[in-house]
Ligand code: MG
């Protein structure tokens with residue numbers, strides 16, 4: 001009797017496992033995504049993401065992702081990456097040196113994902129809370145050997161494949177040392193540029209927002225819902241039959257980490273979390289959108305430590321004013337998300353995205 005019971009139990013477990021496997025996204029999904037949304041929380045390691053769970057009112061949107069992976073982030077030049085080498089890894093699929101913008105270790109221009117998918121007819125967008133010429137966004141449209149060359153980076157944007165962008169850094173376009181006014185160059189290339197506020201311009205074919213001379217204000221300084229609003233505007237504008245690629249960056253989570261300022265960091269993280277919620281809502285309703293959330297590296301050696309011996313009180317703490325080498329998480333949802341589980345190099349983000357669309 002015991003033996004029969006054991007046998008039946010085993011059969012039951014096997015059939016459950018079988019059932020599980022057939023509904024598993026890895027075996028069932030070869031559906032190609034039409035739209036791709038890549039979100040980067042600059043400096044957002046696992047403790048930063050965990051902070052959303054403890055310090056945000058209501059559930060974190062990170063909790064809604066079915067697929068989770070981890071990436072290794074070292075640069076070709078250094079064990080610890082900066083944002084430029086890491087964004088070049090995401091955008092072009094190669095390891096390069098810290099400071100490189102879309103170029104390989106020999107400073108050769110590497111084709112980036114935005115250039116690649118726009119050739120297939122996808123529309124493209126970039127939204128950041130830093131200058132649009134900052135290291136992370138720059139790697140998606142420029143090819144420059146040093147991240148500090150903001151004016152050189154800016155020259156790439158008007159003639160790039162970008163259809164929509166929002167961020168700051170106006171001074172690198174209209175108050176340049178070389179005297180060139182790139183706002184005119186934008187116009188010549190079919191762009192409408194708004195330097196005053198985030199509002200829709202229905203007639204503009206391509207649209208860009210440069211909303212501050214240098215950086216956007218932080219959340220604590222009153223940036224409000226800019227990141228979410230710009231993201232929703234981009235989703236509306238970029239949606240079309242061929243699909244789109246949208247890159248969204250929570251740029252200032254990193255700056256809170258560099259400042260070792262937990263309030264700054266957490267306010268930026270919650271803003272990013274809310275934006276991720278809006279993007280994920282779109283993807284769920286749409287059904288053809290792949291959403292990937294990741295980070296370029298961790299900043300601050302941030303940790304959620306127990307206060308002395310009190311295990312019921314968290315003290316957000318830092319161990320460095322710089323970046324750290326720790327792996328950072330990847331969250332994915334939608335068609336193609338099954339490729340993003342596991343432990344892999346940051347360059348794989350590029351290769352996996354191309355794989356999902358059959359490139
Ligand atoms: Mg950045």
Ligand code: ZN
Nearest residue numbers: 043083254299
């Ligand atoms: Zn940083």
